[in-house]
Amino acid sequence: MKDDISTKIKKKAYESGYDLCGIIEAKPFNEFNDHIKIRVEKFPKSTYLYESLYSLGEPLEKANWAKSIIVCIRRYNKYKIPQSLDKLFGKVYLFDGRLNYSKEYVEKNLFEDYLKEQGMKTYRDGVTARWAAVKAGLGHFRKNNFIYTEFGSYVWIDTWMVDVEMEYDKEYDKVIKDCPEKCNKCIESCPTKALSEDFTMDRGSCIAQLSFFSTDLPSEEIREKMGTWVYGCDVCQDVCPMNINRWSEEEEFPELNEISEIISLEKIFTMDENTLMNVLKPRFWYISEDRIWLWKCNTLRAMANTGDNKYSKLIKDACNDNNDKVRKMALWALKKFDTYKFNK
Numbered sequence: 001m002k003d004d005i006s007t008k009i010k011k012k013a014y015e016s017g018y019d020l021c022g023i024i025e026a027k028p029f030n031e032f033n034d035h036i037k038i039r040v041e042k043f044p045k046s047t048y049l050y051e052s053l054y055s056l057g058e059p060l061e062k063a064n065w066a067k068s069i070i071v072c073i074r075r076y077n078k079y080k081i082p083q084s085l086d087k088l089f090g091k092v093y094l095f096d097g098r099l100n101y102s103k104e105y106v107e108k109n110l111f112e113d114y115l116k117e118q119g120m121k122t123y124r125d126g127v128t129a130r131w132a133a134v135k136a137g138l139g140h141f142r143k144n145n146f147i148y149t150e151f152g153s154y155v156w157i158d159t160w161m162v163d164v165e166m167e168y169d170k171e172y173d174k175v176i177k178d179c180p181e182k183c184n185k186c187i188e189s190c191p192t193k194a195l196s197e198d199f200t201m202d203r204g205s206c207i208a209q210l211s212f213f214s215t216d217l218p219s220e221e222i223r224e225k226m227g228t229w230v231y232g233c234d235v236c237q238d239v240c241p242m243n244i245n246r247w248s249e250e251e252e253f254p255e256l257n258e259i260s261e262i263i264s265l266e267k268i269f270t271m272d273e274n275t276l277m278n279v280l281k282p283r284f285w286y287i288s289e290d291r292i293w294l295w296k297c298n299t300l301r302a303m304a305n306t307g308d309n310k311y312s313k314l315i316k317d318a319c320n321d322n323n324d325k326v327r328k329m330a331l332w333a334l335k336k337f338d339t340y341k342f343n344k
Helices: 002-015 030-042 042-055 105-119 129-135 185-189 206-215 220-225 256-260 265-270 273-280 293-306 309-318 324-343
Strands: 020-025 068-075 121-124 154-163
Touching: 002 020, 002 068, 020 129, 030 042, 042 220, 068 105, 068 129, 105 121, 105 154, 121 206, 185 324, 206 293, 220 324, 265 293, 265 309, 293 309, 293 324, 309 324
Parallel strands: none
Antiparallel strands: 020 068, 068 154, 121 154
């Protein structure tokens, strides 16, 4: 009976567009919480960024009725990347399956409807997705903290806690996969050294975290290292040998080409608040309404790090912006441009 239910659910997952599906027992992810504690000890200044993660390792605290966790994986490396957005936006946010006009969003909801039609109580995305996927035998961790499947690491993971016992999948013998001998490309390439050793990461200096969750300006030293990334970062995945030739670029993601035409460093910086709220925020919602200034600061920093003189007028104008943080970033950017000129 349990085996029959598991088989039916996996079949439906594949019919719903998922590439991989596994099922595990709903119980605490003790290893996950242990790793969080280790990171808090290593990076005490970033403790506040880790505290909210503990709940992801305690599924039964959110749903004490849960018996099983269904884990579904979908690859996004099949989509075409607009050249104008590459190295500005992290790819996972360009091909975001949470957008309600994407086929991923529709198919995900249809799959959840199916679970409910089978009489199951459900709780979506309440657990540590990567650890759940590893426990379900769908992939391994590597040094950069990402889960690697047969498609590489460019994948979305969806999870559901349900109130039905099923046949459970087995995890691999090793949670962390051995990388090629002497390969440390992800660690060596991390611009801010947030990734400083195997399977660890300081969220407080991670470019992705800083690009959308900052409540203040990053230090001047960090600003230079953040390069041109405006929202997210892909460096540690892009340099990984296990991700070589993983992009097939066979499909167009809905509305991405249209939005790429209205997004550039100049265009983002000159957008008024109404446009930022109605065009960018619905798609890139991690930057909240009360931190709209972060869009301007991120683009100013990116402009400065290009060293391209075409941005100099915008940067000078920004020195008179109404927002204090924007003015401070503009002054830093202007100083950086003066340094470029001096060194030429």
